[in-house]
Amino acid sequence: MGRDEMRAGDNDRQAVADKLKQAHDEGRLELVEYDERLQRAYAAKTYGDLKGLLDDLPTAPLPARTRATDPAPTTTAPPPTARADRAGQLVRAWLGGFGGVFVLGTVIWLVSSIASGQPQYFWPVWLLIPMALGALGRFRDR
Known part of the structure; x- marks a missing residue:
């Protein structure tokens, strides 16, 4: 099984969403395209689903695979x-x-x-x- 078929985790989807937000804030994505990509990012099940979302954005590599030992966030409230x-x-x-x-x-x-x-x-x-x-x-x- 290749990396594209591996299941993506919540941290992976959130990392892509953060990069998309940054690209939108920088004016690289218009609101409609940002919204479409964001919906696709949160609906992604595999790394392959996340792959095309950041390809045309500069310095936006796919997030590294989440390690199982990464601690889960203790709270869902923003700082x-x-x-x-x-x-x-x-x-x-x-x-x-x-x-x-x-x-x-x-x-x-x-x-x-x-x-x-x-x-x-x-x-x-x-x-x-x-x-x-x-x-x-x-x-x-x-």
């Missing part, structure tokens, strides 16, 4: 810094979208107030309510 970074990305992405809607609403309010010649009721303040509730919900989940 605190990774968790905080992920939370920060989620909040920035979520608030950024709502923030853009709020700014657009404020610009519309400002133009209509200038056009009418008098200040209008500041209705964009109502756009802040779902943004505030969502932010509170995100922080409460932590």
